Amino acid sequence: MDKVYISQLHVEAIIGVYDFEKESKQSLYFDVEMLTDISAAARLDDINLAVDYAKVSERIIAHTQAKPVELLETLVEQLAAMILNEFNVQQVLIKVSKPEAVAQAQTVGVEIVRKK
Numbered sequence: 001m002d003k004v005y006i007s008q009l010h011v012e013a014i015i016g017v018y019d020f021e022k023e024s025k026q027s028l029y030f031d032v033e034m035l036t037d038i039s040a041a042a043r044l045d046d047i048n049l050a051v052d053y054a055k056v057s058e059r060i061i062a063h064t065q066a067k068p069v070e071l072l073e074t075l076v077e078q079l080a081a082m083i084l085n086e087f088n089v090q091q092v093l094i095k096v097s098k099p100e101a102v103a104q105a106q107t108v109g110v111e112i113v114r115k116k
């Protein structure tokens with residue numbers, strides 16, 4: 001299967017378990033890999049037949065900023081379901097990194113793979 005991907009999409013959002021995290025936005029970085037058949041889009045050179053990474057990026061940003069959740073797990077499950085529902089994607093990998101969460105670590109996060 002072919003792949004359309006988004007690397008290190010930066011989103012500022014309220015997210016976290018602790019009270020102090022509910023007061024100011026933190027940086028999240030998303031890596032997304034979407035398995036899809038690109039042959040029709042390529043043959044006809046038609047964006048309407050492609051998984052539009054710009055539209056997927058817009059939806060990830062809007063969803064992440066719309067309704068704060070506590071866990072990265074909750075967020076990536078919601079985003080995977082949204083991408084599989086709204087786009088012509090057979091499988092999605094989403095990795096979210098939260099670099100400000102643990103001072104001693106370069107970054108921390110969660111990665112999942114979900115299929116239709």
Ligand SMILES: Nc1nc2c(c(=O)[nH]1)N=C([C@H](O)[C@@H](O)CO)CN2
Nearest residue numbers: 015016017018070071072073101102
């Ligand atoms: N597996 C997870 N562990 C933790 C999360 C999370 O979302 N998933 N979140 C936190 C806090 O919000 C943290 O980011 C603040 O230090 C802790 N562990």
